Amino acid sequence: MEKALKKISDLRGVGESRRKAFERAGVSTLYDLVRYYPRAYQNRGNTKTLLEIKECLINDEGNKPFSCILTVATEPRVHLIRRGMTLVKFRAFDEFGTCEVIFFNQNFLKDVFHAGSTFRFWGKFTFIRNSLSLASPLYEPCINDGRELPPIVPVYPLTSPLTQKIVSSAVSEALKEIIPEFEEMLPCDILKDASLPTIGYALRNIHHPESEAALELAMKRLVFDELFVTSVALALSGGKKRVPSSTQIRNIDIKRFTDNLPYSFTGAQKRSVNEIISDMTSPFAMNRILTGDVGSGKTVVAATGAYVCLNNGYDCLFMVPTEILARQHFNDLEPMLSRFGFTVHLLTGNISTSKRRVITEDLADPSKPTLVIGTQALLSPDVTPSSPGLVIIDEQHRFGAMQRASLADKAKGAGTLVMSATPIPRTLSLVVCGTLDVSKIDELPAGRQSVDTFVVSEDYRPRLNGFIKKQVDNGHQVYIVCPSIEEIEQSEKVNYDAEEYSDLTLFDVPYEEQLPLKAAETYAEELKLQLPMLRIAVAHGRMKAQEREDVMAAFCAGRIDVLVSTTVIEVGVNVPNATLMIVENAERFGLSQLHQLRGRVGRGSAKSYFVLVSNTKSEKSRERLLTVKKCRNGYDIAEEDLKQRGPGDLFAENGVMRQHGRSQLVLASKCTDTNLFALANDMALRVLTDDPTLAKDKHSLIRNAAERFIAKSESTLN
Numbered sequence: 001m002e003k004a005l006k007k008i009s010d011l012r013g014v015g016e017s018r019r020k021a022f023e024r025a026g027v028s029t030l031y032d033l034v035r036y037y038p039r040a041y042q043n044r045g046n047t048k049t050l051l052e053i054k055e056c057l058i059n060d061e062g063n064k065p066f067s068c069i070l071t072v073a074t075e076p077r078v079h080l081i082r083r084g085m086t087l088v089k090f091r092a093f094d095e096f097g098t099c100e101v102i103f104f105n106q107n108f109l110k111d112v113f114h115a116g117s118t119f120r121f122w123g124k125f126t127f128i129r130n131s132l133s134l135a136s137p138l139y140e141p142c143i144n145d146g147r148e149l150p151p152i153v154p155v156y157p158l159t160s161p162l163t164q165k166i167v168s169s170a171v172s173e174a175l176k177e178i179i180p181e182f183e184e185m186l187p188c189d190i191l192k193d194a195s196l197p198t199i200g201y202a203l204r205n206i207h208h209p210e211s212e213a214a215l216e217l218a219m220k221r222l223v224f225d226e227l228f229v230t231s232v233a234l235a236l237s238g239g240k241k242r243v244p245s246s247t248q249i250r251n252i253d254i255k256r257f258t259d260n261l262p263y264s265f266t267g268a269q270k271r272s273v274n275e276i277i278s279d280m281t282s283p284f285a286m287n288r289i290l291t292g293d294v295g296s297g298k299t300v301v302a303a304t305g306a307y308v309c310l311n312n313g314y315d316c317l318f319m320v321p322t323e324i325l326a327r328q329h330f331n332d333l334e335p336m337l338s339r340f341g342f343t344v345h346l347l348t349g350n351i352s353t354s355k356r357r358v359i360t361e362d363l364a365d366p367s368k369p370t371l372v373i374g375t376q377a378l379l380s381p382d383v384t385p386s387s388p389g390l391v392i393i394d395e396q397h398r399f400g401a402m403q404r405a406s407l408a409d410k411a412k413g414a415g416t417l418v419m420s421a422t423p424i425p426r427t428l429s430l431v432v433c434g435t436l437d438v439s440k441i442d443e444l445p446a447g448r449q450s451v452d453t454f455v456v457s458e459d460y461r462p463r464l465n466g467f468i469k470k471q472v473d474n475g476h477q478v479y480i481v482c483p484s485i486e487e488i489e490q491s492e493k494v495n496y497d498a499e500e501y502s503d504l505t506l507f508d509v510p511y512e513e514q515l516p517l518k519a520a521e522t523y524a525e526e527l528k529l530q531l532p533m534l535r536i537a538v539a540h541g542r543m544k545a546q547e548r549e550d551v552m553a554a555f556c557a558g559r560i561d562v563l564v565s566t567t568v569i570e571v572g573v574n575v576p577n578a579t580l581m582i583v584e585n586a587e588r589f590g591l592s593q594l595h596q597l598r599g600r601v602g603r604g605s606a607k608s609y610f611v612l613v614s615n616t617k618s619e620k621s622r623e624r625l626l627t628v629k630k631c632r633n634g635y636d637i638a639e640e641d642l643k644q645r646g647p648g649d650l651f652a653e654n655g656v657m658r659q660h661g662r663s664q665l666v667l668a669s670k671c672t673d674t675n676l677f678a679l680a681n682d683m684a685l686r687v688l689t690d691d692p693t694l695a696k697d698k699h700s701l702i703r704n705a706a707e708r709f710i711a712k713s714e715s716t717l718n
Contacts (some may be wrong), residue, residue: 045151
């Protein structure tokens with residue numbers, strides 16, 4: 001691997017400026033470079049004639065790039081169209097027609113295209129007044145030396161001054177140098193049983209695919225490697241290690257607590273409570289995640305754990321992401337627990353100095369078991385429990401790894417219970433929950449009404465406005481969720497960079513039209529004109545935190561009829577009086593996110609409705625929206641979302657399940673093959689069963705990869 005560790009600057013053509021640009025992109029060595037994967041691919045091998053392109057445009061199938069072979073018919077001419085902008089124009093032809101080709105502000109191209117020369121062009125065509133034109137396409141000369149142009153061309157993420165040509169050339173040089181010496185990490189039996197190609201084949205074809213089939217096979221191998229190493233690393237770092245508990249939980253009788261609840265636990269809640277109590281009485285500190293569908297009753301299960309903690313004389317810290325959610329939990333749990341003589345405090349950034357002093361003094365008193373429910377204010381150095389027993393983190397994906405670790409450091413040896421309202425698919429939990437025990441609440445409390453879901457187009461707008469007014473007239477409230485904040489986000493400058501066009505993404509996500517976005521601020525003003533009798537307000541993430549909290553509090557208190565917002569209301573808002581949610585541009589949201597939003601309504605006794613508004617023509621988008629309509633169970637939706645879109649933000653920097661710092665899963669974060677998750681986990685278990693510590697020589701490369709994964713993960717937590 002000596003050549004793989006060579007500096008990127010050792011490559012021909014990589015000077016100081018390009019070296020700095022590569023390093024900004026995280027590329028320092030040749031090894032980094034061959035792992036610098038394309039973000040998408042352009043399928044230029046599927047060439048069409050001008051006649052076929054014309055027919056596609058006539059049939060309204062033209063909002064995508066086409067590839068064609070054209071011969072230059074006229075010498076290029078440069079035109080000044082306005083100050084600071086020129087265009088190069090010429091005509092090109094094939095045996096079925098002619099086309100005008102235009103480039104903007106690239107005068108040098110007049111010396112590239114000469115009459116009689118043949119090129120492969122790739123870009124978006126227009127058909128106006130029975131004439132075809134092609135603006136700023138990508139192009140490659142067709143050279144008569146026996147070489148075929150590659151059918152699939154990679155598109156790399158770029159940082160200035162890098163270009164696609166520079167990166168592609170550098171990658172080609174790096175592959176030539178290091179592929180011959182690249183060692184195979186996986187044993188032959190795994191390659192065979194998992195039907196995987198060699199690592200050399202995979203790296204060559206991820207960058208320069210021989211065909212779509214070769215690209216798919218290369219991706220499968222590289223995704224498998226990421227998932228396999230993750231599974232091995234999690235098993236080595238956490239699966240076999242337990243932190244000794246600093247608590248002694250002896251009193252586990254919860255009857256006094258449950259008898260005072262106005263409802264009975266579901267079977268799933270009982271199971272989860274028993275798992276939590278079992279952990280709390282173990283000689284090792286609990287490290288458990290509690291997952292459950294929206295409204296499944298996770299909070300009262302966590303409160304039961306807090307009761308056991310307090311009843312045994314220990315303190316409990318309960319951290320949530322927003323002040324409004326902290327207040328809601330405090331209002332729910334304070335009367336639930338104070339009746340047993342326990343002290344319950346609320347700690348946010350707005351708490352007075354005198355009240356804060358009382359909280360810190362109570363936490364410092366070992367004879368006074370205390371529950372403190374708060375925001376990130378709990379991370380302050382003065383908030384230190386004298387007898388820590390349990391740390392609870394709600395909506396844990398809203399906190400960074402360092403924040404979660406910081407809170408856990410305040411309670412060394414105490415149990416940790418993290419909660420997530422995003423149901424985790426079974427296939428994904430195999431990989432990402434390696435160091436966590438999982439409790440799953442997979443049934444809703446009795447009596448909870450289902451929410452009727454509808455998918456409509458903009459044509460229904462007048463009826464929707466009438467329905468909004470009807471809900472408010474009946475004494476209820478309405479959410480309207482928009483994907484953007486203000487109109488300026490929708491303005492799109494004309495972009496003549498054809499490199500941005502890509503019709504073959506990493507996992508063949510099809511092209512989807514970009515419909516105009518409904519903006520929260522603009523739409524709220526429109527709605528005020530259309531429904532002047534209603535109290536309408538707007539909330540979004542760009543508002544000052546206190547201003548947004550005030551709006552949310554007013555909505556919770558019933559002083560606002562209609563709340564127009566972005567997804568800031570996705571979690572942590574409990575307004576039983578809200579019976580209608582309308583989601584604009586619903587095609588822009590993922591399945592799990594839509595299901596989370598649906599959970600904001602139907603929380604009271606009145607019938608509730610969830611309306612998805614979209615004018616999308618994409619079959620995939622329509623299928624996704626109809627999945628939300630027909631699926632009620634969050635776990636079914638999460639599994640379907642994984643199949644359709646990959647784990648996405650579950651592995652991203654702000655992802656739900658990223659327990660090991662910044663994600664090291666590059667390709668796997670886009671993978672939609674759920675079977676590959678299980679396969680990688682099974683093969684990792686096979687290796688570890690044969691060699692638990694990876695001490696055998698044949699597993700040395702696996703051990704090295706797992707150790708790099710662990711070291712890199714831990715460095716993000718320090």
